[in-house]
Amino acid sequence: MNVLELENVSMKYKELFALQDIDLAVQKGNWISIMGPSGSGKTTLMNIIGCMSKPTSGKVVLDGSDISKENDKGLTLIRRDKIGLIFQQFHLIPYLTAVENVMVAQYYHSLPDEVEALQALERVGLKNRARHLPSQLSGGEQQRLCIARALINFPMIILADEPTGNLDEKMKKSSWRFSKNYTSRALRSSL
Amino acid sequence: MITSSILRRKSRMVIALLSIIVGATVVSGLLAIYFDIPRQLSQEFRSYGSNILFVTGKNQETIQKADLKKIEEILSEEDPTGISGFRYETVRMNEIPFTFSGTQLSQVQKTNPYWYIEGDWPDKKNEVLVGQEVADLFLLKEGTTYEITGETVDGTGITQKVKVVGILQTGGSEEEIMYGDLSILENLFPSTESGYDVIEASLPLKQAQLINAGKAVKQETNERVGYQIVKKLTDSEDSVSQKLTLLIFLVTLIVLLITLICVGTTMMSVVQERRKEIGLKKAMGAENKQIVQDFFGEGCMLGLCGGIMGIIFGYIFARIVSVQVFSRMISFHIGLIPITIALALFITLLASLIPVRSAIKVDPALVLKGE
Numbered sequence: 001m002n003v004l005e006l007e008n009v010s011m012k013y014k015e016l017f018a019l020q021d022i023d024l025a026v027q028k029g030n031w032i033s034i035m036g037p038s039g040s041g042k043t044t045l046m047n048i049i050g051c052m053s054k055p056t057s058g059k060v061v062l063d064g065s066d067i068s069k070e071n072d073k074g075l076t077l078i079r080r081d082k083i084g085l086i087f088q089q090f091h092l093i094p095y096l097t098a099v100e101n102v103m104v105a106q107y108y109h110s111l112p113d114e115v116e117a118l119q120a121l122e123r124v125g126l127k128n129r130a131r132h133l134p135s136q137l138s139g140g141e142q143q144r145l146c147i148a149r150a151l152i153n154f155p156m157i158i159l160a161d162e163p164t165g166n167l168d169e170k171m172k173k174s175s176w177r178f179s180k181n182y183t184s185r186a187l188r189s190s191l
Numbered sequence: 192m193i194t195s196s197i198l199r200r201k202s203r204m205v206i207a208l209l210s211i212i213v214g215a216t217v218v219s220g221l222l223a224i225y226f227d228i229p230r231q232l233s234q235e236f237r238s239y240g241s242n243i244l245f246v247t248g249k250n251q252e253t254i255q256k257a258d259l260k261k262i263e264e265i266l267s268e269e270d271p272t273g274i275s276g277f278r279y280e281t282v283r284m285n286e287i288p289f290t291f292s293g294t295q296l297s298q299v300q301k302t303n304p305y306w307y308i309e310g311d312w313p314d315k316k317n318e319v320l321v322g323q324e325v326a327d328l329f330l331l332k333e334g335t336t337y338e339i340t341g342e343t344v345d346g347t348g349i350t351q352k353v354k355v356v357g358i359l360q361t362g363g364s365e366e367e368i369m370y371g372d373l374s375i376l377e378n379l380f381p382s383t384e385s386g387y388d389v390i391e392a393s394l395p396l397k398q399a400q401l402i403n404a405g406k407a408v409k410q411e412t413n414e415r416v417g418y419q420i421v422k423k424l425t426d427s428e429d430s431v432s433q434k435l436t437l438l439i440f441l442v443t444l445i446v447l448l449i450t451l452i453c454v455g456t457t458m459m460s461v462v463q464e465r466r467k468e469i470g471l472k473k474a475m476g477a478e479n480k481q482i483v484q485d486f487f488g489e490g491c492m493l494g495l496c497g498g499i500m501g502i503i504f505g506y507i508f509a510r511i512v513s514v515q516v517f518s519r520m521i522s523f524h525i526g527l528i529p530i531t532i533a534l535a536l537f538i539t540l541l542a543s544l545i546p547v548r549s550a551i552k553v554d555p556a557l558v559l560k561g562e
Contacts, residue, residue: 043560052474052556073478080476091471091559096195108477149475 002061003028003156004049009058009068011044018044022058026157046161050083051075063156080109084155088162090142092134092149099130102149109153120148203464207457208493211535214450215501219531220508221443226524227509228435231517233395236428237272241302241391241421243401245408248415253278253386258412262390265408269394273301276387280376282369283340283348289325290368291339293376296320302393306365309333310357316374319353322366326358333358339369341379349379390416397432398425447538455542458490462546469550470558479551486550490543491536498535502528 006024010017019041026032036042047053048060051067054075060068067078092101102117121127124144126137134142143163150158236242245262247254259276266274275298282291296313299306310333313319321331331337336354353371360366377385394401398420405418462469469482477485506523513521 047556050474052554052559076473076476076478079474083476085474087559089559091467091474093468093471100195104472105475108472108475108481 001028002026003030003063005059005061006049007059007061009045009048009055009060011041011048011053012056019048019055043161046159049157050085050159051079081153082156084150084153084158086143086146086150086158086160086163090134090146092142092145094134097131097133098126098137098145101134101145102152105149105152117148117152120152121145123151124148203457203461204493207454207461208497210450210453210457211493211497211539212500212504214446214453214538215497215531215535216504216508217446218443218450218534219501219505219527220512221439221446221505222530223506223509223521223524223527224512225436225439225443226527227513227521228439229397229432230395230522231513231519232428232432232435233397234519235517236424237393237395238304239424240305241273241275241393242396242424242428243392243394243405243421244419245390245392245405246417246419247388248409248412248417251415253384253388254390254416255386258416259387259390261412262392262408262416265411266392266394266404269396269400269404272393272395273298274390274392275299275302276373276390278373278376278385278387279368280341280380280383282379283342284329284337287328289328291376291379292368292370293373294370296370296372299370302391303361303365305361307360308357309360310355313356313371315354316372317351317353318356319369319371319375320357320359321355322359322361322368322370324366325369326355331355331358339379341376349381351375351378398422398429401425447534451538451542453542454493454539455545458486458543458546459549462486462550465550466553466558469553470555473553474555474559482551483547486543486547487540490539494536494539495532497539498532501535502531505531 002025004024004026006022009019009022009024011019022045034042034045044053048055049062051062051070052075055068058068059066062078063082067075070078093104096104098121099114099117102120103112103114106112106117118127118130121130124147126141126144126148129137129141129145134145137145146163150160245254254276256276259274263271263274275294278293280291280293281288283289300312308320325331329337333355336352338350338352340348340350342348353369353375359370373385373387394404396404401420405420408416408418472482472485505527506521509521513519
């Protein structure tokens with residue numbers, strides 16, 4: 001069964017097409033990489049799948065429901081319940097500790113649970129860094145913190161926009177391995 | 192999360208908190224003065240003498256001592272500064288007539304604190320105060336005993352020795368009178384009905400309240416006693432009080448407005464600074480109302496802390512102003528605590544409105560991309 005389906009999705013800014021007639025089908029447990037040159041519309045596609053933008057035309061079906069017809073509030077709820085986001089620039093909240101950064105995602109999803117958040121940090125090897133601020137973590141640690149935050153609410157789809165762009169080779173491999181393992185173990189989909 | 196947000200972003204939050212503290216301090220201080228002005232002015236004006244006179248009513252020659260007691264009873268609820276009865280008779284010294292006033296000098300000290308006495312206030316029943324003009328006329332000196340003569344109905348003179356202990360200077364008609372205990376007049380005029388010609392009272396009340404007190408006395412004494420308001424004094428007191436309270440009210444409003452602008456500007460810069468964070472929260476599924484709650488939660492904490500500190504500093508500020516201006520301590524109104532906290536919260540939340548509106552318009556797709 002397809003978790004995500006895109007049919008003839010287009011995104012147009014004034015006269016310029018950022019995306020044109022895109023079709024895509026993603027099944028549960030798929031681990032997909034989308035590659036393309038700069039300006040090819042990867043981030044635009046991520047934003048549409050991540051419910052942060054609506055396509056100009058076309059249909060986006062996520063978990064059986066057409067999200068292209070949802071209003072802003074509906075998109076927010078889908079984002080909260082079904083999507084996990086990992087960013088190239090991490091986007092951690094600088095004044096919150098590692099565990100608090102994970103708990104923020106819980107707070108907006110359901111209820112913050114520090115024990116669960118610490119377990120998530122343990123899974124990414126950051127348990128001993130739980131009380132550190134993002135500025136006290138290395139790039140790789142920040143990225144793993146980002147992963148822990150994205151996975152804490154067990155999303156249906158993990159969207160990672162150039163997640164290893166700021167990491168060295170060793171860290172890149174470690175991050176990929178972790179995401180891939182999670183996707184296959186938890187039968188989730190990663191893009 | 193809100194606590195961490197405030198505690199770990201000290202510099203920005205300290206600026207916002209300082210604006211609120213300064214605003215709450217000035218507002219709380221001014222409100223303390225605003226509430227206390229009528230009392231302060233009333234006390235200030237009490238030093239200018241009595242503000243209500245009780246006079247003889249219909250078909251009455253004097254006010255009876257029993258009526259003075261009744262007046263004291265009626266006015267006791269109003270916390271009177273002083274109530275003194277005066278009886279005036281013409282006495283003679285060396286065959287030269289002058290006015291003697293029999294009274295209770297301990298009360299006169301309270302009703303007329305502006306009297307300047309060279310010497311001492313009388314302590315004993317045969318001691319008197321002499322107005323400057325009388326002293327000049329008879330060449331009277333402090334510490335010397337003199338004889339004064341009253342007059343009975345059949346014309347027989349009764350003489351009594353009185354000791355001058357103080358010379359009275361007021362710059363007014365009081366300097367033409369000798370003041371002593373009422374018992375002196377009762378001895379000098381044994382056949383005349385004893386009582387008072389006028390009773391002066393100094394009450395910490397506004398004009399309308401004074402009129403009510405006067406009416407109550409008139410009613411309770413079955414109109415044997417009438418009343419007159421010393422309008423020159425009460426009008427001035429009311430007018431000064433109104434102008435001062437209006438002035439403080441306007442200054443308070445201006446301070447509130449300035450605080451609103453300061454806090455609003457700071458909150459706006461806080462939102463600008465945190466656009467990425469807001470975008471991230473929205474990307475993680477935060478609804479607009481949750482973003483609003485976060486900012487208002489921070490605003491509430493800042494307003495609460497600022498308000499509490501404003502109450503403390505405001506009271507200190509009001510005390511300093513009160514001592515400098517009125518030379519007396521200010522009383523603390525317990526009602527200032529909820530008013531100041533409510534105002535601090537209201538101003539902070541009001542100042543956060545525009546920044547919060549701007550926060551909920553943040554597009555996560557744009558800010559997280561870095562545009």
